Structure formats: C-alpha cells, structure tokens
Amino acid sequence: MSRPEAGHVPATFARALNALRAQSSPSSIALACSGGLDSMVLLHLASNWCRAHGVKLFAFHVHHGLSPHADAWLAHVEAGAAALGVASDHRRVQVDKHGSGTEAAARKLRYRALGEMCRAHGATLLLTAHHLDDQAETVLLQLLRGSGPAGLSGMDAANSAPELLGNPALVMARPLLPLARAELEAYAGEHALAWVEDESNQDPRYARNALRHQVMPALADAFPGFQQRFARSAAHAQSAQRLLDELAEQDLAASLVDDAVDVARLRAMSLDRVY
Secondary structure (H helix, E strand, O other), X not given: OOOOXXXXXXXXXXXXXXXXXXXXXXXXXXXXXXXXXHHHHHHHHHHXXXXXXXXXXXXXXXXXXXXXXXXXXXXXXXXXXXXXXXXXXXXXXXXOOOOOOHHHHHHHHHHHHHHHHHHHHOOOEEEOOOOHHHHHHHHHHXXXXXXXXXXXXXXXOEEEOXXXXXXXXXXXXXXXXXXXXXXXXXXXXXXXXXXXXXXXXXXXXXXXXXXXXXXXXXXXXXXXXXXXXXXXXXXXXXXXXXXHHHHHHHHHHHHEEOOEEOHHHHHOOOHHHHO
C-alpha cells in the first residue's frame, strides 16, 4: 500500500475556506480544538490560512472533566495555539458520569459551549475537524440504526445548527471532510505536530469505537477506498433529502386553505407523500 501524501491537504482546506469566505465573509473564525490529531492539524491549517487572509482566528476547547488527563489536554491546546499566535479560550462543563448516555450528554454540552464562545468573541464561522473516516463511520452507524435519507446523509460540509449550538447566527463547517485520517497523519508528521490521545476512543462500549477498531479495518481490507464511496453515497442521500424537503413544502402549500390544512387534499396524495 502506498504511503499517504500530505501535499494536497492545504489546498483542499483552502478550497473549502475560500468557498465559505465567498459566501459569508467572516471577519473572525473559530475552531473546535480537543488537542487530538485531527484538531491540531485543523489548527495548523487554519492559522496559516487566516494569517494569509487577514482573518482573526480563535481556538476553543471544551473541558469535560471526564478524564484524569483533561487538564493536560487543555494545556496542550493553549500551548499549541499560543505557538501559532492564535487566541484561545475554553469552557468547563459538568457531564453526568453516571448517566447511560455520557457520550451524547458530553456532545450536547460541548457544542453549546462552543456556540457560547463564538458569540462571546464575535465569530460567525465555527470549524470542526471531522474528516472522511468520520463521515464513513457516521453513515455506517446510521445504516445500522435503520435510518432513512436524512440519517444516511451523514455530515454536511457546512450547516447551521441553532438548537445544537444555541447560536442562530453561527455556521458550522467541516473543511477536512474530503480528507482521510491517514492524510492528516501524514500532514502532522510532515510538520512535526504533537497531539494528545483520548483514552475513551479505545473504549469498545461506544458504538463508534467498536466500528472504528473492528469493523472499519475489516472493510478497508476487503474493500479498499470504501470511505470515499460511503461519502459519495452520503452526498446522494443529501441530494435526495433536499428534494424530499422541497416536495414536502410544496405539498404543504398545496394543502392549505385559509392557513389551515385541508385533510381531503392530503388524502388525495400517496401515503409516501403524506407521511
């Protein structure tokens, strides 16, 4: 197997940021930084791009208090950001360690904290470090849950999430989504980037970890490049979901009479369109 190359990583990132800038012209950008490989690569790429384009950059970290290493992770992010001349901030959240949905609870608190920091610092664009392998995992998880087009759409390259972030003015973007983790590892090695390892990523009790360490390697052996094909399927599902949403809006408009839904008009439609 050929060794992954890192040369096109900055170009891929720049294309994504240039497109986002053309759409919204953010005066300041924030990124979520856990201190792991993906987010440290994101920090390095974003600092270079923002410096070249005169855009203010912030690195935000959320301290969950779930690991004995959490303080060290915060210190790592702060030091890494400072070394690149990037302003940083953090929030501490309290996660119920005894609940059945610790991972989901931590995620909800994390994104709400990120939204609060973006509002406090005037950032209207939030970058996360999700990559191609994350997209493949998401699609596979949703498939195992029996999801329809919305779930199988995976993650968008960019979207607003006012309920999750608690910030309706904020756009969340994933500029690393076309890139495989192996490419990010190659980039980190090329630039001598240091990162932390979250021990919870090895816990097989979490469904995503079970997929990552058991199922994904088997798929990669049997079907090399499956991640790109999963991502392509997600793009098809996104297109299908947009069409379904558009059709639903048209059907709703056609069913309204004096701002009330005419049940008879609904019954005239096929069951698939009604439900």
